[in-house]
Amino acid sequence: NHSEHYAHSTFTDNVLHELLGILPQTDNSLIVDPLVPKTWSYFSVENLLYRGNNITVIYDSTGERYGSGKGMRVYVSDHEMVHKDTVQRVVVNITPVDTDHSLRHGSANFAANPYRKGYPRPYASFTDNNPGCVWQAVDGRVFYDYVPSNRWSNWQSGGASDWLAVDFGRPKEVSSVRLYVYSDVVTGEGRTDCPTKMLVQYYVIDGNKWVDAESQTASPVQCSPNNLNVIAFKAVKTTQIRVVFTRNVAKDYYCGITEMEVWSEWPSVADTYEAEDGVITDAELERSATASGEAYVGRLDNKGSSVELSGFYVNKSGDYKMRVFYANAGAQDSVHGLVVNQLHTLEVKYRPTASGWGHFDDNTYVDVSVPLLYENIPFIDIPDKHIEDVYYYRWSSLKRHLRYLTAGTGYMITEFVHDVGYSAKFGVINAAGGHHIYEARWLRDTSLVKDYINVYARQLDSRSNHQYSEWIADAAYNAYLVNGDKNFIVSQLASFRRTYDLWADHFEPSLGLYYISPEWDAQEYSAASVQTKDKYHGGVGYRPSHNSEMYGNAVAIARMSALADDKDSEREFNDIAQRLRAAIIEHLWDPNRQFFYHMQRENNTNHTLLDTREEVGLYPWRFSVPDERHNYSLAFDQLFNPEGFGTRYGPSTCETRSKWYDGSQRSGCCWWNGNSWPYSTAHVLSSVAAHLRQYTSQNPAVTAAQYYQLLETYAITQYKDNKPYVAECHSPGGDFWVCDSRNHSEHYAHSTFTDNVLHELLGILPQPDYTLVIDPLVPKTWSYLLVENLLYRGNNVTIMYDSTGERYGKGKGMRVYVNDHEV
Structure with a gap:
């Protein structure tokens, strides 16, 4: 229990630097001068990083082992730089790449394991009648279908709460858990729904106990079904993380997670909505007894020149749906543009209501559907x-x-x-x-x-x-x-x-x-x-x-x-x-x-x-x-x-x-x-x-x-x-x-x-130069078409056709905009 695997010498360096002859230089070059036996018919070194470049060195006497031909070859970032018939000393010119190749914790989900073996290893206090489903919570897949199924759940658990944990196998510094919460109550297919509470805990090795993570902040504040829910907390280094889910016992609902991700860092996911006459922020979800009982609905409040929107739910078609309440209690209808995450403009009509601001009434809202992946797709x-x-x-x-x-x-x-x-x-x-x-x-x-x-x-x-x-x-x-x-x-x-x-x-x-x-x-x-x-x-x-x-x-x-x-x-x-x-x-x-x-x-x-x-x-x-x-x-x-x-x-x-x-x-x-x-x-x-x-x-x-x-x-x-x-x-x-x-x-x-x-x-034809050809094959009977939120070589492109000029309010004809400029 003392001398095993003693770290008191080199070996890998002897192999790379001496036997295989990888000799770093003070200038922008690399010398490769192997000391390998002449009887060797092959050797290969790959995945070697030298001054920001990926280096591969291979020797193949017959050309059959690596399929790249006979002889010795040196590749720099997949480009062949040297080819010799025999093993010999070669000098390779290198262009340094000023790139930070260090692993960044913020880019890694430490819970993902598509192999279903080894670490990270998921386990739970209770699992429904499919024991293997605990692995589905870390397999990298996110979808909310009743069938096909892809989730962990505590269906038919006898307790008021259960937990889902991930053992990383070694200490990791983590600061957020991303939970894709499954609900078939929303879709009317079952009795799995949002937990009433979600609590992140981490394992303390020295104390052999679980401790609540500090400074936990949930976004959204109240669980959103069939959607991403993020719990951020003060960074902690631990070998295990678990989330304790408290189910809705009163309604006999259970909890389900289609994917659990554990990250070291992640940017804020708070949604911001911008209206033409102000900013809509500070989302706070509420339940409405009059909104069919299954939807999270929103509230609009008068805040001078701005209004506040909150609330959305996921409908059966898999779209985000926002229920926007009427923001004008005056005598006439008013129409405002609503920009979601500064990407997609929606026209929302606010009708007058005698009840004033934020009255929860099925007759006083309009439905606005924003497609799933709305931040990523062309509309x-x-x-x-x-x-x-x-x-x-x-x-x-x-x-x-x-x-x-x-x-x-x-x-x-x-x-x-x-x-x-x-x-x-x-x-x-x-x-x-x-x-x-x-x-x-x-x-x-x-x-x-x-x-x-x-x-x-x-x-x-x-x-x-x-x-x-x-x-x-x-x-x-x-x-x-x-x-x-x-x-x-x-x-x-x-x-x-x-x-x-x-x-x-x-x-x-x-x-x-x-x-x-x-x-x-x-x-x-x-x-x-x-x-x-x-x-x-x-x-x-x-x-x-x-x-x-x-x-x-x-x-x-x-x-x-x-x-x-x-x-x-x-x-x-x-x-x-x-x-x-x-x-x-x-x-x-x-x-x-x-x-x-x-x-x-x-x-x-x-x-x-x-x-x-x-x-x-x-x-x-x-x-x-x-x-x-x-x-x-x-x-x-x-x-x-x-x-x-x-x-x-x-x-x-x-x-x-x-x-x-x-x-x-x-x-x-x-x-x-x-x-x-x-x-x-x-x-x-x-x-x-x-x-x-x-x-x-x-x-x-x-x-x-x-x-x-x-x-x-x-x-x-x-x-x-x-x-x-x-x-x-x-x-x-x-x-x-x-x-x-x-x-x-x-x-x-x-x-x-x-x-x-x-x-x-719609005829969006990318070109090898810095142009874009638009050549639609649409029927001549069409009176309008619109493509927006399309990213082409870093530019936002919008294409519209309006035969009367009344649908989009930009005039008659076909128009193309690049970064909001009509071109």
């Missing part, structure tokens, strides 16, 4: 309420899939709300990774999409980047076009090059095409696979989808290389892209049937194309594969043809005239030979929009009106029980979801919609 106001409602729903759905992982990793986006067995590390599934990035690129907090791109760039395990076909480099570059962070996207270049090279094992040089099974193209039981012995896994071949995605990735890597001023890489990937483009057109386009087809790889020496059109044959346009010198547009004739893909809730994934078409399923997974899959519909919408904008010299086989028709159908498809909803796949002809299993398929993140609305319908 739209359009005449089509199906599209608008689904647009806001899909943002709330995306929030369900945002998952905090660990300190230093940040956020990712999941495909399913619960992990599945075939996912990679952290629950990553790359099949829809490109869709996720295209959606998340419009979030104002750009760290969310960058964290997610980093998850793939780090290649967490062998499956994270190379499991399903993907277009992640293409999506990442298009995210850069929105946020303009050149340094970030350039830092990903080496990783995307490596990921592209991983696909070499699926490349056929004689054809110049990539091959994959429909299953690993995320499309099981397709028309290509059901013709084989293995209807689920079979049908390995050359698909227009996968090859178009690889073309898009190659183009994106070439453009990233240009940003990095890496001429060799730019030339290499431009050549790869053009060769692949030519091969797709030569081998997968059928000039007689006017369509791109799957080509089976096995037992097909004549390279015969498939006998059936599949929806994937329309993917190439979104990646700009078709040559503009020839007219391939007749392929779009099939999109609305009832014998093609034109079904009521389509497009279908297989043409209806095919003998392999089957749209008869009512449940089960995963049939891609007929059903309507949002995954594919999103691709096709992007292809139609690209055709309309990029191939203007060709005879239009599809119009802007037809694009709108397709998007409207897509929106109508995304409903269930008259509410916006998305699952895995939908019947092509019936009004029901086919693949929609309980606690699994809900709010499935496998497609885009908000990007289709913003980028395609």
